[in-house]
Amino acid sequence: MYEFDYHRASSVADAAGALGKADDGSLIAGGQTLLPTMKMRLASPSDLVDIGFLEELKGISVEGGGVKIGAATTHAEVAGSSDVASNIPALAALAGGIGDPHVRHMGTIGGSVANNDPAADYPAACLALGATINTDKRSIAADDFFTGLFETALQEGEIITSVTFPGADKAAYMKFANPASRYAMVGVFVAQTGDGVRVAVTGAGEDGVFRVADMESALGGDFSSGAISGVSVSSDGLASDIHAGSEYRAHLIGVMARRAVDAANG
């Protein structure tokens, strides 16, 4: 790890100010990605601005049939929240399956969404549930937020304050974990809402999380696993690495999607 200056922000505004003044600053909350990267000397921010302690970024509230989750809320808090469990149980289950207990008690939803790791779980939930990512400057629809591998619509210095998830009639997330990292090798989140069905896939895309239109339209007519048993996913644009080829990933998307639909139907 290289040397850096540490700032403990007193407010979101204070954090934005500190970040603006820094040479090459970075926000930190749970640090579950950033700190290991810094320890490996793969990242060397000049300044770390810590927003993990800000009360204004914490907490979960019920909004309509959905939930609004503060950016600095940990995965464990989401997993353990009765508000999340009663409104969007699939989201609570997803949070409870991220990493291990250590990660879940440090890592935050804002950090996960901002990092947009192509194998992270939350981006699939955001996209499938049609979440809104709220920042200190604006609100961004999930469809517009995740723009590529580790890339988002966030501008320089923009700070995520919360994520709003609308409720779903039925939803489920099925993750096929990478045997080594236990990140999603293929994770599929399906959600049926008043606006239709959305199917989002994480872990598999070369450019990160994406939706599967063919499945969405098939499930829109008939929300059953049988409805998508004939829908094949192309391996074009899917990741291929030592753990899984793109064809295998394409196949797993079908399997996980069907299992997710079955789970959503209870």
Added chain:
Amino acid sequence: MTETGIGAPVRRTEDKRFITGKGRYTDDINVPHQTYASFVLSPHAHATINGIDTKAAEAAPGIVAVFTGKDVAEAGIGGLICGWMIHNKDGSEMASGAHPALANDKVRYVGDHVAMVIGETLEQARAGAELIEVDYGVLDANVETGKAKDKSAPQIHDAAPGNAVYEWAIGDEAAVDAAFEAADHVTSLDIVNNRLVPNAMEPRAAIGDFDAGTGDFTLHTTSQNPHVARLILSAFIGLAPENKLRVIAPDVGGGFGSKIFVYAEETLCVWAAGKIERPIKWTSSRADAFLNDAHGRDHETRAELALDKNGKMLGLRVKTVANLGAYLSTFSSSVPTYLYATLLSGQYNLPAIFCEVDAVYTNTAPVDAYRGAGRPEACYVIERIVETAARELNLDPVELRRRNFVAEFPHETPVIMTYDIGDFGASLDKALDLADYDGFGKRKAASEANGKLRGIGFSTYIEACGIAPSAAVGSLGAGVGLWESAEIRVNPTGNVEVLTGSHSHGQGHETTFAQFTADRLGIPMDQVSIVHGDTDKVQFGMGTYGSRSGAVGMSAMSNAIDKVIAKATKLAAHLMEASEGDIVFENGSFSVKGTDKSLAFGEVSLAAYVAHNMPEGMEPGLKEGAFFDPANFTFPAGCHICEVEIDPETGTTEIANWVAVDDFGTIINPMIVEGQVHGGIAQGVGQALVEGAVYDKESGQLLTGSFMDYCMPRADNLPSFKLGFTETVCPSNPVGVKGCGEAGAIASPAAVMNAVTDALGVKDVPMPASPATVWQAIQSSTKQAAE
């Protein structure tokens, strides 16, 4: 049996300090005025070093010294050695390229050591290391075992033309040819034994220190065998005479073989400490451990088994290419030869065996002994091909094994081993019973109804442990003998220190050895302390590997205890004015037969040290030592049965059931033995299902360089094991033990892969049988069936 006697499941006394953070590992130790070392490692798999610019690093804040290969060469420090000479088929010696501690002209794998930077702080040393500029001339690299001898493969060492380390063979080729001519059936199998990264929980570490006043060097290091390390550092690398070099291996957090060897880092910490006259500390990062700790396995093998029409085995022909990496590590050459091919007879009456092994250099990390060391590879060959043969002959694999089991002992195999004792049928019977083999069909049908594929696999393994008879290994090329030493130091008040050359790095010696000694002397266990891991305390020892600490180390203790009891008996007889023949030593008390006269062990020891009333000619004190050199290897054996359930949609393999029945001879502490079996199976299952080191074929980079990509077995990969034991007491040592440390890792990969191939109905699936690999195998076999 008392609560702490031989055979009792005594809880490990060392665990309290380990699980409360009171262990004292090398990295926990700090020496006044210590500096920190950071190493510059090669980012290339194969490159010439055209120049190294150290100026910027030397000028950086807090940098104490910078050393390159030139400095080491100029100091006359010898290279790292391989201590086992293997001879080619034609009788010539193996080819061995030099292995300087810091590379001189060339780097040969990603992670090869290029420079050492010493700083006042670790961060300064690391920052300095980043300022070293190396001018590399990148060369083509080869990381593939099977391609090392291709004409197009880059030449790695001038001393080893064609990258051939040796071409070695064992057995009777003509007899095997004749067996195959007479055969009714031949089963052949091409298999790969995948490369593994050892990943001990504690990474390697070293602190080199030099006392300019006395000229004494001290090395604290993570070693499984500190005396052997000292011998190599002293006699071969030439750092200091043995009497001026103290090596201390304190608490060590696992080794699995990887800490047997002498590496560049500890060598350089000692040498450079003498140069700068300050202590130097180095602790490996996990990333560096992946690159540089000696890897394990990495064989490509073609095996053929000849059988008659009744399933009687007639001959076995094996051709193996073994990848030894870019340099020959300390005992690397012995692993794919004498630790491998000598076990190819398995538990079977195999009249003829011929095995050829070509060892090759590649641009990968050195490969050396890793839990089991050669024997897992041998077990994998014989147990996979026997199961395959049974399927081809439409015979129950259990029945085929039974028809060929060795049943009379001693039994001489065609590959120089003499099995002293065993009962292979007994362990098989017990395992079949525990596994409910008769109910397998029902369970398979239930799985099928659930859309799952169920398979069962056997591994009736044998291994050679208790390494080893010194004269025998000497005649085979070993540079050392493999005896063990022990000293029993009885204090005046009757408590005891046991000094042993064995080294504990997870095995629980502090418990087992104390339990054994206390039982033999009839004193409470807490009156026995185990002293190990320090060349200044223990006279000499060969260390711990090859499941040898029980069979060899404890046998030395046993002989030393005999001497203590003999002397104390004489003294007790003198003190009680009885004849020595009338003294009975029982439960810690010397009594005179037929009288009520007795003396406690502590009373006799006190008398020995007070020495007021000694028999004529007897020296005061009560301290005895012994060196035990075994007469033979020991042969732990048994039967593992693995049942898997595969989800054909995802390719995920779940181990549904595991039975292991082992014959380890006499067992001192069954709880510790069970723990060893559990850990060994976990590592074997790891090899079979999840672990595998992968280098990029073009760049030679290690793709599995962290736990993000190198998959370790975890609790949820494993079932609750059903263990059983059978016992044939080992005749070649006084304790009757055979050893248990490696059995699980040796037996289990074959059991898993026999089960996986059974479930899928295919001949072979490469290890690790990851979900992707299994899914691919299902696709290929479905496609084949369709065609």
